[in-house]
Amino acid sequence: MNKIKINLLIIIQTISLLISSILAIIFYNCFNFSFYENFYKKENLANNIGTTYPELINNTHNLLNYLKGDAALNTAWYSTKDILHMIDVKKLYDISYYIMISGYIIFVFLTILLLFLLKWKFLNYLTAIFNKVSISFVLAVAILGIVISVNFNTFWLKFHTILFSNDLWLLSPDESNLIKMVPEEFFTALVTKIVIHVLIFFTCLIVANGVLKKYFLKTR
Template sequence: MNKYLRQTLIVIQNFSLFISAILGIIFYNCFNLNFYKNFYLRENLAPSINTTDDELINNTTNLLEYLTNKAELNTTWFSEKDILHMKDVRVLYNVSFNLMIFFIIIFILSTILIALVYKNYAMFYITKTFNKTLLAFILLVIVLAGIISYNFTSFWIKFHQLLFTNDLWLLSPEESNLIKMVPEQFFISLITTIILHILILFVSFLVVNNIFKKKFKIIST
């Protein structure tokens, strides 16, 4: 296998790892019930939307279970428009989850192929390319973080316009318990946490790769 094919294969392997890792972090945070509890407690949300802490947590659990096809939404709490929008969100979740599984499979298969073709030199070639691909991802995450922090509202609107083909996401706090549960401040906190976790993971990747890079450079020589 020539140099360019080797580089392409390793970049595909790296890319698959990073995309699946990003999606995994997103899912972990979005389905972390403790994150919701801490936000509700910090904002003293339940009394401000005329419900109890237990009811708020129960409806949040119902919302998360709906996304994973484990329950139907509580129609006494969620409005008709809430439910229609969450149908779209569930489709997005299913597509994203399948995409994560796809990239995990691609990562495993490409790693096996690299190991079979290059044998003892596999880790040397992987670690040699890894940092370049990773730094490109870190730069993209930092740029995205800058865009989000500059004008979150504008980013959030464009995000919804890009992913949804209707205006069901335009919910009114007067009519929607969904938007009362997860207002804009919630998503600012959630996305900030996700970006921090991604950067921490990627920096950890960088440190570990540099350790392996030194080890396998010595072996290759």
């Protein structure tokens, strides 16, 4: 196998790992129930939206279980528009989950294939390419973080217009319990946390790759 093909396979392998890992971090944070609890308590949200804390918690569990496919949405709490929007969100979640799993499968398959074809020479190629691809991702995420910090509203509007083909996401607090549960402040905090976690993860990968490269060069 020539060098160009090897480099291409390693780029695909690395991108598959990074995209899947970003999605895994997003899922972890979105389904981290303690984040919801801390936000609700900090903002005194139950009292502010005219409900009880247990009811707010129960309907949050219901929302997350719906996304996992384990429950139907509570029609006594969520409006028709809430439910229609969440149908779109669940489709997006299902597609993203499939991409994450597929990416990890591609990563494992290509790792095994390249190890079989190249033996330990694979590490030479990997360490040479991995940082370049990873740094490109870090720069993209860092730029996104700057955009979010400067104007979250613009980012959030663009995010929804790109991912959704309708306006069901334009919910009003006057008629939507969903938007009351997760207002803009919630998503600002959540997205910020995701960006920080992604940057930390990428930094760890780059450092680990540097250690591997140094160790490999010393012992091979």
